[in-house]
Amino acid sequence: xxxxxxxxAHIHLEDGSFTLFWVIVWWAIxxxxxxxxxxWVRSVKKTDNRKITLxxxxxxxxxxxxxxSIPLFGGVHLNLTPLIGILAGPAIGxxxxxIINILSAAIGHGGWGMIGANLLVNVIxxxxxxxxxxxxxxxxxxAFIRGGIATFAGLFCGNIAMIAIILLSExxxxxxxxxxxxxxxxxxxxxxxxxxxxxxxxTGMIIAYILRVRPDMLESERP
Amino acid sequence: MTTTTLSDHIPDLNLITFYAxxxxxxxxxxxxxxxxxxxxxxxxxVTLSGNIVTIAGLYCVILAAYAGARLPLRNxxxxxxxxxxxxxxxxxxxxxxxxxxxxxxxxxxxxxxVLTDNGILLVIMLLLKxxxxxxxxxxxxxxxxxxxxxxxIYRIFPSPIDQIFLMAYRFLFLTLAMTGSIxxxxxxxxxxxxxxxxxxxxxxxxxxxxVFIRSFERSERVHKAMIARGxxxxxxxxxxxxxxxxxxxxxxxICATMVIVVALNDTAVGGxxxx
Numbered sequence: 001x002x003x004x005x006x007x008x009a010h011i012h013l014e015d016g017s018f019t020l021f022w023v024i025v026w027w028a029i030x031x032x033x034x035x036x037x038x039x040w041v042r043s044v045k046k047t048d049n050r051k052i053t054l055x056x057x058x059x060x061x062x063x064x065x066x067x068x069s070i071p072l073f074g075g076v077h078l079n080l081t082p083l084i085g086i087l088a089g090p091a092i093g094x095x096x097x098x099i100i101n102i103l104s105a106a107i108g109h110g111g112w113g114m115i116g117a118n119l120l121v122n123v124i125x126x127x128x129x130x131x132x133x134x135x136x137x138x139x140x141x142x143a144f145i146r147g148g149i150a151t152f153a154g155l156f157c158g159n160i161a162m163i164a165i166i167l168l169s170e171x172x173x174x175x176x177x178x179x180x181x182x183x184x185x186x187x188x189x190x191x192x193x194x195x196x197x198x199x200x201x202x203t204g205m206i207i208a209y210i211l212r213v214r215p216d217m218l219e220s221e222r223p
Numbered sequence: 224m225t226t227t228t229l230s231d232h233i234p235d236l237n238l239i240t241f242y243a244x245x246x247x248x249x250x251x252x253x254x255x256x257x258x259x260x261x262x263x264x265x266x267x268x269v270t271l272s273g274n275i276v277t278i279a280g281l282y283c284v285i286l287a288a289y290a291g292a293r294l295p296l297r298n299x300x301x302x303x304x305x306x307x308x309x310x311x312x313x314x315x316x317x318x319x320x321x322x323x324x325x326x327x328x329x330x331x332x333x334x335x336x337v338l339t340d341n342g343i344l345l346v347i348m349l350l351l352k353x354x355x356x357x358x359x360x361x362x363x364x365x366x367x368x369x370x371x372x373x374x375x376i377y378r379i380f381p382s383p384i385d386q387i388f389l390m391a392y393r394f395l396f397l398t399l400a401m402t403g404s405i406x407x408x409x410x411x412x413x414x415x416x417x418x419x420x421x422x423x424x425x426x427x428x429x430x431x432x433x434v435f436i437r438s439f440e441r442s443e444r445v446h447k448a449m450i451a452r453g454x455x456x457x458x459x460x461x462x463x464x465x466x467x468x469x470x471x472x473x474x475x476x477i478c479a480t481m482v483i484v485v486a487l488n489d490t491a492v493g494g495x496x497x498x
Contacts, residue, residue, distance in 0.1 A: 014310055016269040016278075016352030023270055038381060049454065050446050052383050056390030057442035058435070060398035063391075065431050067233045068402065078431075087435070092387075099388050103395075106364055107234040108306040108357030113266045172273060173345045174317050184316040191312075198424070205428030210436060217439050 012104065012118050013166075015111030022169035027116030033123055034098060037091040045091070055092045058084060059099050066100075066109075081122045082129025082154035083203045086147065087210075087218060093126040117165050124161045129154035133207075143211040148204030155196035159189045232304035234361060236395060238295070242365040248292045250366040255375055255464055257471040258363045264478050265359050269352040271486035275344060282355040289362045299358065306353040314349050318342035374462045382457070389460070397441070402434050 018026075062080050085093040101119050105112045133150035140146050163185045167178055174181065210217055250258075265281070272278060290296060323339030330336065364372075376388050409430060446454075467475075 012309055013313070014306055014349065014353035015266055015356040016349055017313075018270070020267070020270050034384075038384070041383065049450075050443075052386050053390060053442045053446040053449070054439065055383075055387045057394055057398070057438040057445075059387060059391035060394040061402075061435050061438040063395060064398045064402045065434055067399070068406065068427075068430075080431075095384050095387050098384065099391055102388075103391075106360050107236075108302065108353070108360065109233075110309070111266070111353065111356055112262065112360070113270055171314065171317060171349075173348060174314075175322055175341075176317060176320065180320065181317060184319075188312065188316055202424055202428045202431070205425055206432040206435070209429055209432035213432075214436050214439060217436070 012110030013114040015113045017111070017114060017171055018117070018169040019172060023113045023116065025116075026114075026120055026165065026169070030098075030116040030119040030123070033120070034094060037094040040091045041095075051092065055088055055096055058088050058092075059096045062096065063100055063103055066104075078199050078202065079122075079125070079155075080199075080203070081125035081158070082133075082151040083147075083206060085126035085128075085130035085154065086133045086150060086207060090123075090127045090130050093130065094123050097122040097126055117169070120165065121158045121161045125154040125158040127154075128157045142208070144204040144208040146204075147207030148200040151203040152196055152200035155199060156193065159192050159196070163189055231301055234302045235298070236399060238298065239361065239364050240369060240396070242294055243368055246293060246365070248366065250288065250292045250362070251368075253366070254467045254471055255363075255367045255371045257467050257475060258367060259375070260475050261478060262359060262363055264475075264482050265356060268482045268485060269356055271482070273348075274485075274488075275348050275351070277485050278348060278351045278355065282351050282358070285355050285359045285362065289358055292362060292366055294362065294365050299361065302361070303354060303357070306357050307350060310346065310350045310353050314346050318346050321345060370460070370462045371464050373460045374464045377460045378464070386457070394438075394441075394445075398434070398438055401437055402430075405430055405433060 062084055065078065065080060081093075081097055084096050087093075088096055098115075098119055101110060101115045101122065104110050105115055110118045129150045132153045133146050136146040136149060140149075163182070166185060167182060170178075170181070176184075207218070265285070268281060269278065289299065319336050319338055319342060321339050321342035323341030325337045325339055326343065327338040328335065373389055373392065376392070377385050379385075380388055409426065
């Protein structure tokens, strides 16, 4: 399943894109989010060892699947962040995307300094994916539709977050005005949203399949 | 392509681990903490410096260290595909209409698009920054033993993130091998010949769902086995990470000074090579 062209549902920022100030700002916000998730898992909704083992396998599976190129439209790589939210929930899902971001940075898929900004985008995708999937429970009974809409909503919000982060931080070396940058980013976001539709359809199918075979796997199906 | 190599343009974790465990050089005896601090300094430098000569020099030094450690260069260049794609898809759009000397210009739907020298420099600069950090990251991974990474993760991250990280790192190789096996099975049954978009989409979705389901089932088995062996919720590591040697403090000190001097100099000088 190899392909020449690559596409992903959203891009990961590389090191050197932002100034040191913004690197620190996004890292600080990301650490706050992770601390809130840690507090939730440790104090509010105590997590058992079984769930930790599951999260570890979820991390490994998501990282492995990212490496597979789907032979559609020249080759598509999926991020699966909304699916992680639906499977593991927002708190554990945040840990999973943190680890995936670190592993990804280690192999050049996104920068180390950019983990804060990338994590922020991913956490938004995880939380929106989980929330929309649960919220649609009363409206749609089909897991495919719910999963697809939740994934698209998650990736859409992630894209908006990415554009907002880039507009606020500004790319080092780019001397264009914010409106010019926005025009360029809109083009990129348009391409990303096209890939997001593919990811939404495939995630919908994955969730429908999992619900048919192992419904107990889905955290968002629990009361 | 091994079972664990799912894509030629993404670093092969099995190959990386093989080099980390078997290849010996002066870099492998260095403390992992030193290499970690050097990574931090490199990130600081690429973030602070806007001088293309400095960044190109940094990239060459890192590449020389990578080659000096007798790590695979051909694989490295193949693995550059993904960061290059990210930089080009991201900055490639913004490189147009940057102020400077026009090199290419044309109009699309009444809008004029101009690619200037500064636009090209911008792309090269961010590409070099991304590749410099990526090359060093891979150098770090390929010259540090798995047990030392585990010990570092255990010391850096709070619980339960460290537990998830350690187990995920351990399971990653199993999951990659399992995914590779599933893909091989699909290809051997003619899965690669399907041209219908809907069929390909459904097939990919079922493969991915199967990876998650098998991972889930394996995690249940592993968890039960761990409980049977006395697992109480803490996946601890007993290995000590080699401490930083005295000469390594010297290396860190020199590098830190260089980062500060270069960053201050690049900020103050400006000019044609400074973006």
